[in-house]
Amino acid sequence: MTKLVILLIIAAANCQELDWWEGGNFYQIYPRSYMDSDGDGIGDLQGIKSKLAYVKGLGMDGVWLSPIYKSPQADFGYDISDYRGINAEYGTLEDFDEVIAECERLQLKLILDFVPNHTSDEHEWFNKSEASVPGYEDYYIWRDGKIDPYTNLLVPPTNWISFFRYSAWRWSNIRKQFYLHQFHYKQPDINYRSPKLVQEMKDVLSYWMQKGVAGFRIDIIVCLFEKMFEDGTFPDEPIDNPNCDYNDPCYLNHIYTQDQNETYDMAYQWRELLDNFKILNGGDTRIMMTESYAAVEKAQRFYGDGDRKGSYVPFNFEIIKNLNQNSTAKDYKNTIDSWLDHMPKKTGIQANWVLGNHDQHRAASRLGVDRGDLLNILVQTLPGIAITYQGEELVMTNVHLTWEQTVDPQACNTHDPVNYESSSRDPARTPFPWDDTKNGGFSTNDTTWLPAGKNYETVNVKAQEAATNSHLKIFRRLTTIRKQPVFRQGTYAGTLLNNDNVFAYKREYENQVAVILLNFGTTQQTVNVTSAFSGVPAQLKIYTSSLSSGMTNGADVLSTNVVIGKDIGVVLLSSTVSAEY
Numbered sequence: 030m031t032k033l034v035i036l037l038i039i040a041a042a043n044c045q046e047l048d049w050w051e052g053g054n055f056y057q058i059y060p061r062s063y064m065d066s067d068g069d070g071i072g073d074l075q076g077i078k079s080k081l082a083y084v085k086g087l088g089m090d091g092v093w094l095s096p097i098y099k100s101p102q103a104d105f106g107y108d109i110s111d112y113r114g115i116n117a118e119y120g121t122l123e124d125f126d127e128v129i130a131e132c133e134r135l136q137l138k139l140i141l142d143f144v145p146n147h148t149s150d151e152h153e154w155f156n157k158s159e160a161s162v163p164g165y166e167d168y169y170i171w172r173d174g175k176i177d178p179y180t181n182l183l184v185p186p187t188n189w190i191s192f193f194r195y196s197a198w199r200w201s202n203i204r205k206q207f208y209l210h211q212f213h214y215k216q217p218d219i220n221y222r223s224p225k226l227v228q229e230m231k232d233v234l235s236y237w238m239q240k241g242v243a244g245f246r247i248d249i250i251v252c253l254f255e256k257m258f259e260d261g262t263f264p265d266e267p268i269d270n271p272n273c274d275y276n277d278p279c280y281l282n283h284i285y286t287q288d289q290n291e292t293y294d295m296a297y298q299w300r301e302l303l304d305n306f307k308i309l310n311g312g313d314t315r316i317m318m319t320e321s322y323a324a325v326e327k328a329q330r331f332y333g334d335g336d337r338k339g340s341y342v343p344f345n346f347e348i349i350k351n352l353n354q355n356s357t358a359k360d361y362k363n364t365i366d367s368w369l370d371h372m373p374k375k376t377g378i379q380a381n382w383v384l385g386n387h388d389q390h391r392a393a394s395r396l397g398v399d400r401g402d403l404l405n406i407l408v409q410t411l412p413g414i415a416i417t418y419q420g421e422e423l424v425m426t427n428v429h430l431t432w433e434q435t436v437d438p439q440a441c442n443t444h445d446p447v448n449y450e451s452s453s454r455d456p457a458r459t460p461f462p463w464d465d466t467k468n469g470g471f472s473t474n475d476t477t478w479l480p481a482g483k484n485y486e487t488v489n490v491k492a493q494e495a496a497t498n499s500h501l502k503i504f505r506r507l508t509t510i511r512k513q514p515v516f517r518q519g520t521y522a523g524t525l526l527n528n529d530n531v532f533a534y535k536r537e538y539e540n541q542v543a544v545i546l547l548n549f550g551t552t553q554q555t556v557n558v559t560s561a562f563s564g565v566p567a568q569l570k571i572y573t574s575s576l577s578s579g580m581t582n583g584a585d586v587l588s589t590n591v592v593i594g595k596d597i598g599v600v601l602l603s604s605t606v607s608a609e610y
C-alpha cells in the first residue's frame with residue numbers, strides 16, 4: 030500500500046503534462062477586419078468561421094475575438110448594449126454557435142472579450158438607471174455637480190479626464206446628474222459597489238461559458254473602481270504633467286481612477302468563478318487574460334495575491350511600453366528580465382509575450398520593419414505564452430489613413446487634422462490581406478469600413494504561402510518548433526554578447542538545447558555561442574532565421590562562429606531536438 034502511494038507520488042512528480050493554456054499560443058482577431066462573408070464591407074462571424082482553419086494552421090491553441098456583442102459601435106464594439114446578443118453586422122447567435130462548433134472541430138479554444146468597466150449608453154440598464162427605475166439607480170456612477178465659486182456655473186464633481194480627452198463626466202438632462210465615463214461619453218462606467226450589478230456581470234461570464242467559450246480577455250480591468258470617500262464623494266486627481274493639454278488624460282496622475290485594491294479583489298472573484306465553473310461543469314480550464322498597462326508590479330498583482338488566484342494571463346505590455354525602433358539588445362534584455370524577475374515566486378503561473386494589439390500601431394512600424402521576423406522569433410521562443418495580433422505573422426505595417434478616413438474616437442476627439450495619426454488606432458485595424466484581389470480578398474464590397482492597406486498586393490497570405498520563404502512561413506516554423514519540450518518546458522538563460530549588440534538566450538530541456546541569437550546592432554556580428562553558455566554542442570543546426578538572413582534552414586554551424594547580420598534573428602538547435610528541416 031505504502032509502496033503504491035510512493036510510486037504514485039513519483040509518477041506525479043515526473044508527469045510533465047501541461048494544461049492547454051500553459052506555453053499556449055494565442056491569436057487575436059479583430060472581427061470587423063478579419064473576413065467579410067456577406068459583402069457589406071464589415072468583417073463578420075461567418076467570415077471568421079471560414080478562416081479558423083488558417084488560424085489553426087498557424088499553430089494556435091486559442092483565439093481571442095475582440096467584442097462581437099450588440100453595440101452602437103461608438104468605440105467599435107467596446108460599447109456594449111447587450112452582453113448576451115451578437116451585433117447584427119457580425120451575425121447571429123446561431124452564427125456564434127457555428128463558430129464554437131468549428132473551433133471544437135479544429136481543437137481551437139475560443140476566448141471572448143469581456144468589457145466590464147462600461148456598457149453602451151444604449152444598454153437597457155443605462156436607460157433604466159438614467160430614469161431612476163427602482164433597482165437600477167446605482168448601476169452606474171451618478172453624482173451631483175459642483176458650483177464653481179468663480180463662475181457660479183455647475184461643473185462636474187471632479188477634475189477626472191477621459192482616456193478619449195475632455196471631462197470624464199457628462200450631464201444627463203433626464204437624471205439631472207453627471208455620470209462617469211472613463212472612455213467615450215457613450216460608454217458610461219458601471220458601478221461595482223452595487224452588489225446586484227456585480228452579480229449581473231458574473232452571470233454574463235457564466236452565460237458565455239455555458240455556450241462553450243474557454244475564457245475571457247478582460248478589457249481595461251484597471252478602471253473598475255474609483256477611490257471614494259465615506260460620504261460618497263470622490264477626490265480630484267493631482268496634475269502629473271503640466272506640459273500636457275489640460276483636456277488630455279496625460280495631464281493628470283490617475284491614482285484615484287485606476288488600480289484600486291477593490292479592482293484586484295474583483296479579478297480574483299472572477300478567477301474563482303471560472304475555476305468553479307470547471308469544477309461544476311467539467312471540461313478544460315477556462316482562462317482569463319487581463320489588460321493592464323500599469324507598472325509591472327501592478328500588472329502582476331493580477332496573477333493573484335497570497336492564496337488568492339488571479340489572471341492566467343496578465344498581459345505583459347512591457348515591450349509595447351518600453352521599446353521602439355531604436356531599442357538596443359540591452360533594452361530588450363532589460364525589458365524581458367523585468368517581467369521575469371518580478372513574477373511572483375509561486376507555481377501555476379506563466380510569463381507571456383505581446384508585441385501589439387488593436388490599440389497600438391503595428392508592431393513592425395513601432396519596433397522596426399526590418400526586425401519583423403526577429404520579433405516573432407523572440408515572442409515564440411521565450412518561456413511561457415505567446416500572443417499574436419492578426420497580421421503580425423505577415424509582418425504587416427501601419428496603413429496610412431487620411432483625417433477624412435479616420436473613424437477611431439480616440440483620434441477624432443483630437444480635432445486635429447494634422448497630428449491625429451499618433452492618437453489613431455485605425456492604422457492597425459485595417460482589413461486583413463488574404464490575397465491580391467480587391468480589398469485584399471477581405472470583402473467584395475467597393476468600400477470597406479476602413480480601406481485596406483495599399484500594399485496588400487504584395488503583403489498577403491496567398492503570396493506568402495506561395496513564396497519559397499516568407500514571414501508567414503518563418504512564423505509557422507516557429508509555432509511548430511515551440512511545441513517541443515525544449516521550448517514548452519525548457520530552462521531559460523539570457524545574456525548580451527558582442528559588445529551588447531546581440532541578445533542571446535539558451536533554452537534547455539534534458540539533452541535538448543536551443544540557442545536564439547538576435548542582432549540588434551548596426552553591423553554584422555560573429556558570435557561565439559560556446560563562450561556565452563555551457564553545455565552547447567560544438568555544432569548547431571539552423572532551424573529558422575529572418576527572411577533576409579542569407580542563412581539556410583538545416584545547415585550546420587560551428588557554435589564558436591555564427592555570423593549573423595544586422596536586425597537578424599536565428600534559432601539554432603542541437604541535433605537532439607526533433608525538427609523538420
Ligand code: NOJ
Pocket residue numbers: 104107144212248249387388
Ligand atoms: C481597451 C480596448 O482595448 C480599447 O479598444 C477600448 O477603446 C477601451 N479599452 C475601452 O473599452
Ligand code: MG
Pocket residue numbers: 065066067068069070071072073118
Ligand atoms: Mg460582413
